[in-house]
Amino acid sequence: MASWLEGKVVDNRRLNEYLTSLIIDVDIGGYEAGQFVRIGLPDGDEVLARPYSLVNTPQEKHLEVYFNLVEEGPLSPRLFELRSGDNILVADNPSGFLTVSEVPECRHLWMIATGTGIGPFLSILKSEAAWQQFEKIVLCYSVSYATELAYQDIIASIRDNHGDRFRFVPVVTRESHEGALGKRVPALMQDGSLEQHAGITINAEDSHVMMCGSSAMITDVSAELMSRDMKKHRRRDPGHFTTEKYH
Ligand SMILES: Cc1cc2nc3c(=O)[nH]c(=O)nc-3n(C[C@H](O)[C@H](O)[C@H](O)COP(=O)(O)OP(=O)(O)OC[C@H]3O[C@@H](n4cnc5c(N)ncnc54)[C@H](O)[C@@H]3O)c2cc1C
Incomplete structure (x- = not known):
């Protein structure tokens, strides 16, 4: 079962009013280029999470995810508003077959x-x-x-x-x-x-x-x-x- 790691948002690089890249400082261990991780935020006693592909290579220091705002969605609008220094949860089991x-x-x-x-x-x-x-x-x-x-x-x-x-x-x-x-x-x-x-x-x-x-x-x-x-x-x-x- 995956565990949640506490990460920090390093940057939120907005491309426009509905596209952004989050740069995240967290160590999730090894993975392959093309894989995704689950990213989440606390939601009461639970974690509200969705999968996001990694834009960075496994050799790069920070994780990067690129996503669009889904206005009616529960998580992406919250992720969209995060700022440098905010906490973010990242699952410790990157996975996926697009490698x-x-x-x-x-x-x-x-x-x-x-x-x-x-x-x-x-x-x-x-x-x-x-x-x-x-x-x-x-x-x-x-x-x-x-x-x-x-x-x-x-x-x-x-x-x-x-x-x-x-x-x-x-x-x-x-x-x-x-x-x-x-x-x-x-x-x-x-x-x-x-x-x-x-x-x-x-x-x-x-x-x-x-x-x-x-x-x-x-x-x-x-x-x-x-x-x-x-x-x-x-x-x-x-x-x-x-x-x-x-x-
Ligand atoms: C393996 C995997 C990797 C993913 N990686 C990325 C990624 O790198 N970048 C990214 O932008 N999204 C990615 N997604 C989609 C992402 O996980 C979320 O579903 C999305 O960010 C919306 O989250 P939400 O909680 O706001 O809404 P959700 O509850 O997830 O979805 C609400 C509604 O919006 C639709 N929807 C979901 N994603 C989008 C979208 N991008 N554009 C328009 N409608 C959408 C859903 O089908 C649903 O009908 C990935 C999904 C999977 C399965």
Whole structure:
């Protein structure tokens, strides 16, 4: 059974009125890039907690989680208001299968994120293991509005460090934005523009696809992958795609 560790908020870095990153000082022991932790606050005698993916690498000193305000939700509005020095509870059992160690051998790793689902992919891209395991990595990052394209500094430094082995495909669906594709990811797969932009194809022979974020994207992209003879990956039945649904 997990125990709660007392952490301290180091910073609350607001991107806008509904997106923020919390930086947390707490030692949760070992974990892998791409995993999540449960984060909570006291609620009477109980702890009100939800899972959040870690944006930081396991080597970094502080934990970082990136999330959006769900106005009707019980926890995210409280987390959104935390300030430097506030107490926060973090479970001591990070977990999750959205990690490169779970991916069967293949040449190309595709990462498809909607919104705050970018978090675990940044952790993986900043870590060394992925770059030892795959020839090329594509990050497709879909948001509604261009101002929601967070962490552009980190993405630029990944591009600087890995050159042609890394391809970044930004997608902005509700306004036109220079340099970004403009349709939902499943439509970009159906019309070929996602792969054209990335310069490689998604296929059962040499690709693994990780998806993180909204269930609508994950359901529709999974259907498209299945139509290409790709199947969901399970440890006991290796496949071609891995998913993490936030909502
Ligand atoms: C494994 C895992 C990892 C997660 N990691 C992250 C993360 O890194 N960042 C993040 O933003 N969220 C993440 N989530 C979602 C997160 O755990 C919470 O559900 C979310 O922050 C809302 O919490 P809440 O208590 O305010 O509302 P909840 O009671 O959790 O949800 C209220 C309603 O809002 C919906 N909802 C939940 N999350 C969202 C969202 N992001 N956008 C819109 N609607 C939503 C729920 O489906 C529900 O209908 C993750 C979920 C899972 C299962």
